[in-house]
Amino acid sequence: MESIVLISDIVNIIKKKIKLILTITLVGTLFIVVGSFFMNTNKDAELYEIKISGIKNYVEMNDMVRYDVLLEANTVDEFYQSEAIKTALYNLDSTKLSEQFIQSTLPQYDGSEEAKKQLANRVFTMFEVKTSGNSRIFTLIFSKADQDTAVYLARYIFNAGANLINMNSKYVSVTEIAMSQKAISSGWSTPKVAAASFVGIFILSCMCVILYKLLRQVIISKNQMKDRYDYDILKNIKSSNDDLGDLAAIVEYRLKSSMVKVMVFLFEQGAQNSNILKKIQKNMQESGKSVAIIRTNASGDDTGDEGIFYYDNIVKTEEENKKFWLQIEAYDYILIETSTDTLEKILFTHKNIIIVVQSGITSFRKVDETIEKIAIFDGLMEGFVLLK
Incomplete structure (x- = not known):
């Protein structure tokens, strides 16, 4: 898949290594x-x-x-x-x-x-x-x-x-x-002249190699983030399978292989995708797993349904937050439907998750910025899936 490397990625690398770059360039x-x-x-x-x-x-x-x-x-x-x-x-x-x-x-x-x-x-x-x-x-x-x-x-x-x-x-x-x-x-x-010129060219060459390696890390990171979650497979299943049974199987496989129990689906405000999680939940329950759906919006038409919880309605204090997650953790798997605005709060509460992005590259960039803010959880979070 084609790499997505933002201008901001390159700018950030240069900002972080500006002293090193200037020093090497000057000396060379x-x-x-x-x-x-x-x-x-x-x-x-x-x-x-x-x-x-x-x-x-x-x-x-x-x-x-x-x-x-x-x-x-x-x-x-x-x-x-x-x-x-x-x-x-x-x-x-x-x-x-x-x-x-x-x-x-x-x-x-x-x-x-x-x-x-x-x-x-x-x-x-x-x-x-x-x-x-x-x-x-x-x-x-x-x-x-x-x-x-x-x-x-x-x-x-x-x-x-x-x-x-x-x-x-x-x-x-x-x-x-x-x-x-x-x-x-x-x-x-x-x-001596030849040696001085050689050293200068060698130093500048080293700087080019360093910049290439730094940028390559960004490219690899972006590729792994997307390729690891079978972007094309998920997109094709979603468009051809109304009950999303195969998608549910993939979600369960990803959770098992990552040894985590929580997957977060990020939806932009106003997106009509509530049924996606319910279909995935139904298919996973049919295979004998208990699955909870957590929604962070204020209310919904399925309030009170078994296995569906509205985080903002229940959690008001730190004590309520502890009680909420205590009952939720009794489930085998947890699917969270949220937006980028509340993602950071969820992550601080429950770190071992997989993040699934629903609405394309715009959200992908927003989530990327959010993850960067909470880099202390690096290695505990799996990455992203883009669901068109």
Whole structure:
């Protein structure tokens, strides 16, 4: 039978597990975002290393300015006097290729010795001397370099020419290098990136599984509630058998198999179904069972008939309630005709029951809400039958 899962069921699950859902979602998303971020920065780092490596290799292959010669300079004067910078400045005078960069860096540059020294000083300040034992290394301070200066530095300090930084028809921008340099020093390794992304996806997958299981419990519960009571069988018997003998047999079977003696039939107000219980009672009595019918409405035309009781007429106090159920429990089986409005009161009095719903899915939902309010009796109540 098709499952009936209400929107309210899903909403209730989310409400009850909202903290868990939000926590799992947040943690899983965080892992994926962090993993993706470092994966991107690692790509930048790899690109940076390839470009810088290409520049150095080009310089060495063409026997131009040796990068390691620059490492010997400790002061501006030493830097300016080094063969490396002299070669770079000589080449600077012999080409017009990058004058725009020179002019933006030193507008007063005119090729004079003083201008060259100022230029060398400007370049030197873009290096940071770090001492580690007896070795000194120069590190580019990209944060201090604008794009023009960075391009100038790449062209003339490495003396590699335009082709070296024009890879893929794109200049090496200071932003790109700075980001890549940062990624080299602080980025995660590829295994860590993969692990972070995997953990994030795994956590989110767990959340989906948890939600599925919670919702599946609702679906199974709804199915069991209906399928266990042979909805189609009861409906067909009711429409084809006027004396309801087979229905009475099924009712008795359900009571026996559930080891309970009370069955509640829920009727909406105004429903003309009083004869259903009387026919079931008659058939069960013919098989040798004593059967009581309890009605919770105020009065009826069969008041005083044997085995038929009107709860609201008799029970006014707690003492009367005890006496009422004491005499009723002498019967083998008890059939209660009531409405959802008084169901809760009946349940608190007599817990071991089977509930039969008469009038379709509307009442089914109302009863479902009523049962939810009194969930302390879970396991003692069997469920529902829909009698169209």
